[in-house]
Amino acid sequence: MAVEQTKAVLQLAKATRRYGNRAALDQVDLELKESEVYALIGRNGAGKSTLAKAAIGALTLDEGSVRVLGADPSRDRYVRREIGVAPHEIALYLHLTVAENLDVFAALAGVSRARRVSAVARAMDETVCAGRAAERLENLSSGWRRRANLAAAIVHRPRLLVLDEPTEGLDTETWLILRRLIARLRADRTAILLISHNAEDVAVLADRLGVMEAGRLMVEGRPTELMARAFGGRTELVVRLSDAAPSVEPILTARGLAASDQGLCWSGMVVDALAQAREIEMALRSVDVELRELAVHPPGLDALIDWATGSVGA
């Protein structure tokens, strides 16, 4: 049986970039294949944006290499037309209309004059912003601006798309548009590097996930696999009390919960959280302590980052 080989669109090998003594990127290896969505998460200053800039050739490396479709984007200009980027900011000219903006960025990406009209129309259709084509950006709401920002990133049909926090501040409708767009781009064999803090983005959109800290890629893998590795079957259990009482301490610490908020809040990662919650409720009732809240949360990205950075450091 013939196995279809998927091509690497983005490759970083031992990518290192220093600012003085601080390494913004430290020996990062990363490979992104066509049709793949790779989500990058990490705390502020972890190196995500530096990695994104390196990927599109906007900065040069002190060590290592970056290749987009086999070429160095910081030197080989021709490959830049294969890259699209939607920065976190609305990177568009506010005094131009949506259509004018797209026309400008299509032209700068090398789309010929003859193909530009259809390219602009298609990008507006895919991001559902054709209805505002003739309106200036300065007159549009933030949701419409985000759609136009996305449209400008795809107007020249890039093979590598870098999206920096694309869903921040999005309404549900625009989020669904983005989801459909990513599905279509993936079908079109576009590789997508997604920088996000949103757990839903990562869970729904990403094929693979990488956690960055201090310029290093600490762990990577499929989101579900990483969650399983990090937390097993554990989920977060949160207990809030009306009053702090010494009698609750042995009950809660025995179940692996830790106190905060002057003993009013207890939380921890536990196995079989629902059963534990029932036991805690009964135990607290027996010592006559009033319960304000008892909640079970699936672990979020922050917990995953904590796990990734803590586990490697250990």
Place this chain on the structure above:
Amino acid sequence: MILVMVRVMALGLWRDRAGLVLVFVLPPLVFIVFATVFSAGASGRLDIRVGVVDQIGGADSQRLVYSLQRRLGGRLTRSPNVAALEDAIESGRVDAGLVLHGDLADAPTPATVLIHPGRKAAGEILIAQVNAAAGENLPELMLRREVARLDPLLALTPDQVRRSARMPLGLASTPPFAAQRVLPGGDPLVIYYAGAVSILFLMFTAMQGAMSLIDERRAGLWLRLGLSTGGVAPLLGGRMLWLTALGVIQALVLFQVAAVVYGVPVLTNLAAWSATAVCAAAASAGIALALAAACNTREQAQPVSTFAFLILAAIGGSMAPRFLMPEALQTLGWLTPHTWVIEAYQTVLWRGLVNATVLEAWTVLASFAGAGFLAALWFEARRRL
């Protein structure tokens, strides 16, 4: 790619009404103010207000006052006494005063001009007006004074002196020793200020446009623009081209006003004027782009450029005429584009020449443009690394 950036910037200005006013309306207005002030001073049309005290009250003195009144129009007022006149001068109600206190025909100095120490020029103008009024309307009086002055030297006979005193009224005034002819080619100070104001505003206009670089950086646009297949050079080249074109249009508007209002001969020297305008606009664009590329934020660029441009304008002669400056400052002025622009426009429009000075000015301005553009490229390339 260059034209794409030109279009982006042109639409930016076109859709900014306040920006259009600042670029195209303010410079001609400022020029008109400067030109009105300085051309009036240079062409002898300074309108001074004069107070007069006639302590003699004779026929000759009254004729002199009447003659002055005709020359000065409603700007001559009579004061009852010297104290009142001094008070009027000190309070600024009049610029200078004239006291007629001696026999106009015989007294060696029959009149005194009173001047405020802060307005000495007004005194000089009043003395000239008094001499002109006396020469034109009291020629026989002036003749009698000359006869009295020459008598000891020429030893005139009593009969000759009598005959000179009987000279009829209405004797034709003495023809001037030298006639006056105003040369064509426009008022040099008007041309000076057209050039001076033009380069002053070119700098600020170019800087406003160049600061779009900083805005783009802040908005993340530069990251997206950086993906353009042409690299940084066309992106900056488009800006350079637009800012130069904008500068030429701005200069065209300003000099058109100068041509219509003051008769500055732009059309008759159109080719040389155009070359000067292009060089001046390109120099401003280059310097502004270099400054904008060197600065990280608008908050940094705004004071740095204002400081630099005002200093350059002051040294280069955009604020006060260079010929009023000390020698050292005039020499320092040659380091600024302002001096070269002013010199080139003056030579081209006033003297009607394209000589070595003009060619040198064009070369220097083109060098400012080239050096500025290269510096901007270098700063932007460094920023990307």
